[in-house]
Amino acid sequence: MSAGEIFWDVIPYVTLAILVVGVWWRYRYDKFGWTTRSSQLYENRLLRIASPLFHFGILVVILGHVIGLVIPESWTEAIGVSEHMYHWGATVPGIIAGVATLVGVGLLIYRRRTTGPVFTATTVNDKLMYVVLVAALAAGLATTVIGAAAGNSAANYRETVSPWFRSIWILQPRGDLMVQAPLQFHIHVVIALVLFSIWPFTRLVHAFSAPIAYLFRPYIVYRSRDAAGRQELVGSQPHRRGW
Numbered sequence: 001m002s003a004g005e006i007f008w009d010v011i012p013y014v015t016l017a018i019l020v021v022g023v024w025w026r027y028r029y030d031k032f033g034w035t036t037r038s039s040q041l042y043e044n045r046l047l048r049i050a051s052p053l054f055h056f057g058i059l060v061v062i063l064g065h066v067i068g069l070v071i072p073e074s075w076t077e078a079i080g081v082s083e084h085m086y087h088w089g090a091t092v093p094g095i096i097a098g099v100a101t102l103v104g105v106g107l108l109i110y111r112r113r114t115t116g117p118v119f120t121a122t123t124v125n126d127k128l129m130y131v132v133l134v135a136a137l138a139a140g141l142a143t144t145v146i147g148a149a150a151g152n153s154a155a156n157y158r159e160t161v162s163p164w165f166r167s168i169w170i171l172q173p174r175g176d177l178m179v180q181a182p183l184q185f186h187i188h189v190v191i192a193l194v195l196f197s198i199w200p201f202t203r204l205v206h207a208f209s210a211p212i213a214y215l216f217r218p219y220i221v222y223r224s225r226d227a228a229g230r231q232e233l234v235g236s237q238p239h240r241r242g243w
Contacts, residue, residue, distance in 0.1 A: 001175075008175030012168045015193045022200025023208060034205060046111040054104030060097035061140070064090060069165045073158040083156065091148045098141035105134060129202040132195045139188040146184055161185050 026034065068090060076086055109130055112118050147157075160181040167174040178189070199205065 002179065004179045005175035008164065008178040009173040011193060012173070015196050018197045019199060023205065026200050026205055034209065046107055050104050050107035050111060052104070053100050054108060057097045057099075057101030057104055060093060061101055061137075064094050064097065068158065069162050072162070072166075073156075087147075091144060094144045095141065095148065098137065098144060102134070102137050102141060105130070105137065109134075125198075125202050129198065129204060132191065132198060133204075136188070136191045136195050139184070139191050143184045143188050157181065157185060161189070 073083075077083075081089075112122055112126075112130075160177045164174050164178040164181075167177070178186075
């Protein structure tokens with residue numbers, strides 16, 4: 001077994017361990033830090049453009065990765081989707097989503113750098129996170145563009161990267177498959193592993209919070225103290241809170 005195979009067999013589990021333990025530690029000992037530390041109060045014009053671009057773009061990027069890595073090639077062929085159809089169906093939305101996400105995060109970084117209070121609140125962890133995040137997005141977009149330029153016959157990642165990814169989850173790692181993948185996939189995956197390793201220790205940890213309770217919480221009603229006092233004096237019943 002070569003050093004490359006050992007690397008691709010072992011490092012994913014190291015990354016998963018850091019991610020799981022890091023998220024647990026962060027939630028156990030830093031609940032109050034489990035936030036994006038919103039800076040909307042300081043600047044809103046750029047944020048209204050950059051935030052949707054980044055968040056909606058990254059959702060499409062994640063969805064594309066899930067489809068490409070989890071769904072075997074034999075499944076899409078069984079329902080009549082040829083490799084050519086799959087290639088272009090994944091490439092065009094992938095490039096659009098990748099560009100939108102990069103533009104969004106670029107605007108967010110520009111806003112953070114040029115808005116005084118936001119820049120002051122930027123930590124070293126934030127800066128490291130942005131560097132690795134942009135590198136992962138740029139590497140992924142470059143990989144997609146290279147694949148589009150080379151055509152669907154060149155380096156089909158669903159024969160190397162995807163089976164390797166699935167083998168990790170069934171505890172039968174196939175590092176030999178990843179070794180066969182082109183260099184651009186190695187670079188992209190390594191940067192992604194670094195990103196997931198630092199994820200629990202940055203503001204990105206808020207992605208693990210599902211705001212389900214937000215849909216069912218009571219309304220937040222703002223009223224003056226004088227109005228509340230008058231209501232108590234006349235003995236009127238308070239309005240029902242919630243939906």
